[in-house]
Amino acid sequence: MDRAISRVFLVGAVLMVALMVNLAWIQVFHARSLRDASQNHRLIAQQLRVKRGLILGFDGSTIAGDAKRSGFYYRTYPQGPVAPQVVGYDSVRYGQTGIESSLNGELSGAKSSTQGLVDRLLGRHRPGANVELTIVPAVQKVAQSALGAQLGAIVALDPTTGAIIAAASAPSYNPATIDVSFASLAKNPDAPLLSRGTQGLYPPGSSFKVVTATAALNLGKVTPSTPFNDSGVYDIYGGKVTNYHGEVYGAHDFTKALTDSINTTFAKVGTLVGQAALIDQMVHYGFYQTPPLELPPGMVYPSGRYAGSKLLPTGASMNPLDVAWAAVGQESVLATPLQMALVAAGVADAGQVMKPYLVQRVTSSGGRVLQTAAPSLWTTATTPATAQTLNVMMQQVVNAGTGTAAALQGIQVAGKTGTAQRGASNVAWFIAFAPANDPKVAVAVTIENTLFTGGDVAAPLAAQVIKAALAQPALP
Amino acid sequence: MSRRNTELLLLVLVGVAATIAYVSVYAARFHDIRRDSIVTGAVFAVLFLVIHLCERRYLAQADPYLVPLAALLSSIGLTEIYRISPALALKQGEWLLIGVALFVATVLVVRDVRRLDTYRYLFGVAGLLLLALTIVAGTSVNGARLWIRVAGFSIQPSEFAKIAIVIFLAGYLNQNKEMLSVPTARLLGVPVPPLKYFGPLLVMWVLSLLMLVFTKDFGMSLLFMATFIAMLYMATTRVVYVVAGALLFAIGAGGAYTWVPHVHERFAIWIDPWKTAATSGYQLLQSLFAMADGGVVGPGFGRGYLLYANHVPTVPELQTDFIFSAVANELGLVGGIGLILLYLLFAWRGFHIALHASDGFAKLLATGLATVFGLQSFIIIGGVTRLIPLTGITLPFVSYGGSSLTANLVLAALLLMVSHRSQVVEAGSTTERLRLAELS
Numbered sequence: 001m002d003r004a005i006s007r008v009f010l011v012g013a014v015l016m017v018a019l020m021v022n023l024a025w026i027q028v029f030h031a032r033s034l035r036d037a038s039q040n041h042r043l044i045a046q047q048l049r050v051k052r053g054l055i056l057g058f059d060g061s062t063i064a065g066d067a068k069r070s071g072f073y074y075r076t077y078p079q080g081p082v083a084p085q086v087v088g089y090d091s092v093r094y095g096q097t098g099i100e101s102s103l104n105g106e107l108s109g110a111k112s113s114t115q116g117l118v119d120r121l122l123g124r125h126r127p128g129a130n131v132e133l134t135i136v137p138a139v140q141k142v143a144q145s146a147l148g149a150q151l152g153a154i155v156a157l158d159p160t161t162g163a164i165i166a167a168a169s170a171p172s173y174n175p176a177t178i179d180v181s182f183a184s185l186a187k188n189p190d191a192p193l194l195s196r197g198t199q200g201l202y203p204p205g206s207s208f209k210v211v212t213a214t215a216a217l218n219l220g221k222v223t224p225s226t227p228f229n230d231s232g233v234y235d236i237y238g239g240k241v242t243n244y245h246g247e248v249y250g251a252h253d254f255t256k257a258l259t260d261s262i263n264t265t266f267a268k269v270g271t272l273v274g275q276a277a278l279i280d281q282m283v284h285y286g287f288y289q290t291p292p293l294e295l296p297p298g299m300v301y302p303s304g305r306y307a308g309s310k311l312l313p314t315g316a317s318m319n320p321l322d323v324a325w326a327a328v329g330q331e332s333v334l335a336t337p338l339q340m341a342l343v344a345a346g347v348a349d350a351g352q353v354m355k356p357y358l359v360q361r362v363t364s365s366g367g368r369v370l371q372t373a374a375p376s377l378w379t380t381a382t383t384p385a386t387a388q389t390l391n392v393m394m395q396q397v398v399n400a401g402t403g404t405a406a407a408l409q410g411i412q413v414a415g416k417t418g419t420a421q422r423g424a425s426n427v428a429w430f431i432a433f434a435p436a437n438d439p440k441v442a443v444a445v446t447i448e449n450t451l452f453t454g455g456d457v458a459a460p461l462a463a464q465v466i467k468a469a470l471a472q473p474a475l476p
Numbered sequence: 477m478s479r480r481n482t483e484l485l486l487l488v489l490v491g492v493a494a495t496i497a498y499v500s501v502y503a504a505r506f507h508d509i510r511r512d513s514i515v516t517g518a519v520f521a522v523l524f525l526v527i528h529l530c531e532r533r534y535l536a537q538a539d540p541y542l543v544p545l546a547a548l549l550s551s552i553g554l555t556e557i558y559r560i561s562p563a564l565a566l567k568q569g570e571w572l573l574i575g576v577a578l579f580v581a582t583v584l585v586v587r588d589v590r591r592l593d594t595y596r597y598l599f600g601v602a603g604l605l606l607l608a609l610t611i612v613a614g615t616s617v618n619g620a621r622l623w624i625r626v627a628g629f630s631i632q633p634s635e636f637a638k639i640a641i642v643i644f645l646a647g648y649l650n651q652n653k654e655m656l657s658v659p660t661a662r663l664l665g666v667p668v669p670p671l672k673y674f675g676p677l678l679v680m681w682v683l684s685l686l687m688l689v690f691t692k693d694f695g696m697s698l699l700f701m702a703t704f705i706a707m708l709y710m711a712t713t714r715v716v717y718v719v720a721g722a723l724l725f726a727i728g729a730g731g732a733y734t735w736v737p738h739v740h741e742r743f744a745i746w747i748d749p750w751k752t753a754a755t756s757g758y759q760l761l762q763s764l765f766a767m768a769d770g771g772v773v774g775p776g777f778g779r780g781y782l783l784y785a786n787h788v789p790t791v792p793e794l795q796t797d798f799i800f801s802a803v804a805n806e807l808g809l810v811g812g813i814g815l816i817l818l819y820l821l822f823a824w825r826g827f828h829i830a831l832h833a834s835d836g837f838a839k840l841l842a843t844g845l846a847t848v849f850g851l852q853s854f855i856i857i858g859g860v861t862r863l864i865p866l867t868g869i870t871l872p873f874v875s876y877g878g879s880s881l882t883a884n885l886v887l888a889a890l891l892l893m894v895s896h897r898s899q900v901v902e903a904g905s906t907t908e909r910l911r912l913a914e915l916s
Contacts, residue, residue, distance in 0.1 A: 002831055004713040005843050008706050009827040012850045016820045019854065020813045022863045026767050027809040034768035039753040042765050042790065046781050 043110075044092050048072045051365075053107040053128035055087055055099060057137040058165075058360060058476055063087055064100070064175075077176050082137050083144075085195035086167045086295070086358065089175040094182050098195070099358065101296045103131050106362050106370070129370055132361040134163035134476040142468035143168035146461040151448040153196035153337040156465050159345035159433055159442040161375035162354030163476030164293070165469055167338075169196040198293060198300040201334040202446055205420030206244075206261040206402075207429040207454065208329025210343055210390065212270050213258060215281035217386045221272045224255040224393055234264040237321040241267035241328065244419060244453070258393050259401030261417060263328045270327020275318045278327060279305075285343050285381045286353055287335070288314055292378070294359045303335035329418060341444035344431040346381035347390045348414070348439035353379045360476055373476075395436050398459075403430060405459035408467055412436040415462065417454035425449045430458035434466045441469040479540040479899075480532050486544035487528055491521040494551030497777050501559045504778030519569065520551060523576045527885075530580045531892065534587075537899035538892040539829055545822045546873055546888050550881070552815065553874035556802050559778050560795045561787070564876055571878035575885040582889040589893045593837045596647025603640035604683065606633035611690040632879035634687075634696045635870070638703070638852075639887055642844035645680075645704060649711035650836040657712040680704050681721075685728045692738040695855055695867030701725045703848045710843050746865035762791040763801040763860045767812070774808030782806070795876040797868045800857050816857060819872070823850030829894050834901040838894045845887050 026034065034040065051073050055064035063082045066073045075090050088098020096104055105111035109128035143154040147170035156166040173185050173192040185192050194200065216222045232248035234241040243249070243263045249256070257265035270278060282288065288304040288311065305312040305326070318326065325331035338356065346353040355378035362371040381387075394414035397403040402417040414436040418429030428450045433442040443465050445458040469475065477485070495517030524547045531538055550572060558565035586592060592599065610633050649656070681701065688697040705721035732739040741756055749757030749764075769781060782790055782802055791798045804812035826846025833839035852872055859866035870880035 001710060001713060001836075001839065004710045005827060005830055005839075008710055008843070008847065009824065012823055012847070012854070013820060015854050015858075016816055016823075016850075019816050019857050019861065019863060022858075022861050023767070023804065023812045023816070024809055026764055026861060027770050027804065027812065028772060031768040031771060034764055037750075037761075037765070039750065039761060040765045040768075042769060042781060045784065045790075 041092065044095070048074070048092060050109055051127035052090070053109070053365070054130045055107070056130060056132045057082065057140075058132065058134050058163075058474075059137060060132075061137055063133065063135070063137065064090075075175065077174075079137060081172055081174050081176075083135050083140050083167050083169075084173055084175045085169045085193065086135070086164075086197070087133070087175070089178040091178050091182070093179055097193075098295060098299065099131060099133065102294050102299075103359065103362070107131060109365075127365040129362050129364045131359060132363070133358055134158075134165065134360045134373070135167065135358065136165050136469070136472055136475065138472065139465060139468045140166040140168060142166075143461075143465050144170065144172060146464045147447075150450065150457070151190060151196075153200055153446045154443065154461060154465055155197040155337045155341040156441055156443040156469055157341055157345055157356060158475050159348035159439045160354065161373075161476055162345070162356045162378065163360070163373070163375070164338075164356055164358050165441065165475060166465060167195070167197040167358075169194065169200070195295075195299055196446070196448075197337045198291070198295065200336055200446065200448075201301055201303070201306065202337075202427045202429075202448070203420035203422055204303075204329040204333060204335040204340055205418035205427065205429055205454070206263075206266075206329055207340055207343075207416050207418030207431045207444075208333060208335070209258060209261065209266050209327075209418075210347065210394070210416050210431065211281055211285055212266055212273065212278065212327040213254075213390060213393070214285075214347075214382050214386060215273045215277050216254075216269045217389055218281070218382055219273060219277060222254045222269060224253065224389060226254045228252055228254065228257055228262075228265045228268065230262055230264050232264070234267045234324065236267065236271065236324050237319055239321040239324075241321075241324050255393050255396055258416070259396045261402050266328045267324035270324050271320060273327070275323045278323065279314050281381075283314060284379055285346055286339060286379050289379075291338055291342065291356050293338075293356055300338070301336055303333075303339035305332045306334045307332060329420060337444040337446045340429065340431045340446075341442055342378075343381075344415070344433045344444060345439075345442035346379075347387050347394065348433035348442050349387075350384040351380060351382040351387040352377055353381050391436055394432075398432070402453070402455040403432070403459045405455055406430060406432055406463045406466075408434070408463050411466070411470060413463065413466060414439075415459065417459060419453040419455075422448075425451060426453065428452060428454040428456070428458045430454045430462045432459075432462045432466065434470065440475060441466055443469075478536075479538065480528070480536060483531070483540035483543055484528060486540065487521075487524055487547055490524070490544050490547045490551060491517065493548065494520055494555065497551065497555040498558065500776060501555055501778035504559075504776070520547075520554065520572070523572055524550075526576050527579055530583055534583050535892050535896040537903065538896035539825055541825050542822065542888055542892060542895075545818055545825070546885065549815075549818055549822070549873035552803060553799065553871075553876070553881075555777055556799055556806070556874070557795050557876045559806075560782060560789055560802065564795055568876055568878075568881065571881050574878065575882040578882050579885045579889045582886050583893065586890075586893060589838055589841060589890060589897060590835065592643050592841070592890075593647045593650070596644050596651075599640040600644030600648070603637040603644060606637035606640065607683070607687060607691075609633050610693075611686075630878075632870075632877065634691075634693065635877075635879040635883035636886075638696070638699065638848050639845070639883060639890070641700065642703065642707070642848055643841060643890075645707050646837055646840035646844050649707055650840050653711040653836070656708070657714060681724050681728070684725075685732070688728065688732050688739070689736060692736060693868070694732070694739055694742060694865070695859070695869035697728075698725075698867065699848065699852055699855060699869065701728075702851055703844060706847045706851075707840060707844045711840055742865050742867065746862060749862070759792045759798070760860070760862060760866055763798050764862060766791055766801045766805040767861070770805040770808040770812070772809050774804070774806050774811055777806050780806035793868070796870060797856060797866075797875065798860050799871055799875045801860050803874070815874070816853075819850060819853040819857075823847075823853075826850070826891055829891055829898070832898045832902070833894050834898040838897060842891055842894045845891050849884070849887060 065076045067076045088100035090096050090100040106129040143166040154168045157164045171192040230249040290302045355376050398413045403415045413434040415432030420427045428447040430445045433439040445461045447457050684697045684701040708717045745757050749760045830842035856871050858864040872884045
């Protein structure tokens with residue numbers, strides 16, 4: 001009987017050891033995957049108990065602040081929504097997007113560098129770090145209200161640094177009420193949650209002619225005064241390229257081809273440049289790469305030739321007709337407003353495209369600077385000489401071409417219009433920079449679903465944003 | 477050192493540890509150390525001192541480790557409950573007071589454990605009645621019917637029934653173990669003991685199945701059946717009972733799985749809690765998440781993330797069934813393994829007492845009590861850690877709940893009485909023997 005008792009105890013001891021092994025599995029070996037499980041909201045809920053870092057505008061004003069209610073911190077937006085698609089929302093139910101997501105470690109204080117050594121030793125949790133954006137709320141607001149009820153986007157940046165000054169996307173939404181409005185926002189066919197500036201892929205239309213012109217000038221295929229003759233149609237490879245509204249321009253030079261946006265001439269120039277050099281020029285402007293903004297993966301799309309929702313490889317074959325249409329920004333070329341703003345910025349900054357960025361500074365709650373933006377070159381689009389030639393040609397667009405609506409009193413604007421057909425309506429573009437002789441701001445305006453041209457509806461908006469930006473006491 | 481002095485020394489250590497734990501929670505909650513926290517520690521110490529003094533008077537030779545272990549477990553429980561809800565901790569404190577009174581009453585009334593043998597059928601009937609009471613008058617909580625309400629108190633009769641039934645089984649098996657050990661008949665080629673002796677054991681099986689069907693209390697049903705099989709094996713040393721018992725239980729469990737939706741659901745959660753992460757699997761997943769946060773050492777008492785801002789626990793039923801998850805969250809793997817070790821130690825002392833018991837009944841009683849205690853700990857800890865399907869029973873001494881706390885103190889009292897008696901008999905103390913003889 002005693003042996004039986006000992007045996008039963010032994011079995012019991014084995015069971016207890018099994019408990020310990022299983023516990024070690026949960027708490028140590030399997031702990032990480034349990035913590036990272038999407039069903040596990042403990043981390044977010046814990047973070048709500050710590051004061052979240054502020055998201056500030058470049059002017060130091062609060063874009064996303066904090067308020068405390070029954071022990072939990074929640075986000076407030078003292079200026080109303082400012083670039084909500086880029087700043088993002090912070091919701092226990094729907095997670096985080098934008099800067100709220102990509103800089104969550106800093107904002108929540110989870111990243112150890114945001115906490116002092118003493119705090120870490122004492123297990124005290126300091127509020128998260130503050131994130132200062134390059135977004136200038138005053139310019140952002142002008143851009144957002146300029147879009148009004150239209151669908152579209154405006155991206156403005158400093159061509160000399162790459163700092164994003166404004167990134168407006170319409171329609172917009174209010175991040176303060178995301179918990180109740182998310183379901184209807186997600187279902188809305190106009191996609192208010194979409195960051196059109198970085199995620200919207202549109203046919204760039206004639207605004208892309210700047211890229212084609214860069215390639216042609218670089219190769220020496222044309223100069224601004226190279227003569228062309230337009231009969232209204234360019235026949236190639238069994239197809240044809242025609243002008244907008246069937247216009248016929250007759251004899252003209254290359255500068256006029258850009259200022260009046262003559263498709264047939266650019267189709268010819270595209271044919272002269274050829275597929276390889278055209279695609280290569282696109283790559284040099286940043287196409288086919290994801291602009292390295294501080295946004296979560298999937299929130300910035302690369303531009304380039306697309307088949308459906310897939311970016312085609314640079315070597316994907318094209319027939320001569322495809323090349324001719326691509327040279328005028330149609331065919332399968334798609335670009336984000338950010339990418340087209342970077343094209344304008346490249347011309348403005350003597351052929352250099354600076355790395356775009358959104359975060360100016362990260363400071364701990366104690367005021368220690370943890371991170372400061374350091375502007376750097378992203379890609380070289382062309383030579384300073386070609387850039388200067390393009391600069392002058394683009395000034396002509398605003399002074400005497402399709403972009404006169406972008407002209408400003410006392411400020412020389414350089415730009416290029418675009419009107420791409422998409423379905424039954426147009427995508428209207430205007431890309432620009434100013435002042436032309438000392439560029440401080442580059443901008444891309446995109447209006448979806450319009451019946452008007454880029455010169456009609458996009459150019460005036462670019463002027464408003466440029467005016468607002470140049471009126472600022474300081475830009476990033 | 478005498479056994480009681482050893483115990484006193486250990487109790488003092490437990491008292492110090494309990495006070496530190498309590499102060500830790502207090503400091504974490506209020507960022508301050510106040511007198512109340514030390515006072516509460518002191519009250520706790522006084523209650524266990526009463527038990528100690530009672531032992532000095534009546535159970536001088538009893539095992540010196542059981543009470544410190546019970547005290548340590550209770551203090552961990554009280555601290556964790558206080559951390560979850562101070563109001564509940566106050567109630568649990570009151571239950572501890574009642575439990576100590578019941579401990580003393582058990583010692584005073586029973587005096588000699590062998591007297592329990594005389595009333596074995598009475599205990600058997602009492603155990604059955606307590607269970608029947610749950611079936612008839614019980615209220616359902618979380619799909620299982622466990623509680624009855626008496627004069628404003630929620631009582632869980634199964635906690636007391638388990639002791640009554642262990643007493644009955646110890647008596648019955650002790651009396652009939654020879655008959656049960658000798659196979660005289662054959663059933664399908666398997667030698668079986670005569671039905672006359674086997675009959676009451678089939679009754680146990682049917683009983684545990686009825687419990688399962690009517691109260692949906694899979695945990696208690698498993699506990700009763702497993703304890704019964706273990707005791708039967710220890711009494712007869714025949715493995716055939718283990719095999720037969722396991723088969724019978726498997727048949728019963730299979731039937732319950734098929735026909736009782738509650739049991740079926742519990743099983744499905746165990747297999748894949750992720751599939752129903754937002755609904756039925758939520759609780760178990762939250763428990764796993766809480767433990768995963770604990771890591772190796774945990775943040776310490778009162779410093780884990782266990783409550784939402786509105787003071788609702790992150791794991792439903794955290795203070796009762798899931799208290800182990802709370803401890804593992806705050807004290808980490810080290811604390812969790814420590815807690816499991818304490819249960820293993822308690823069971824070991826129980827088996828140790830059984831091995832040294834002076835007579836068959838006492839031996840079976842001690843093994844039965846030690847088994848029921850150890851198994852209950854295993855079933856609930858295994859449940860909340862997803863080693864086995866989750867069944868709602870309390871973690872002895874630690875979970876919030878008056879019935880569990882008081883019943884386990886009575887269980888400890890009975891074990892100590894067996895221990896004391898065997899020591900006295902071994903020592904051959906004439907006076908004690910005379911006193912015991914007088915009583916019987």
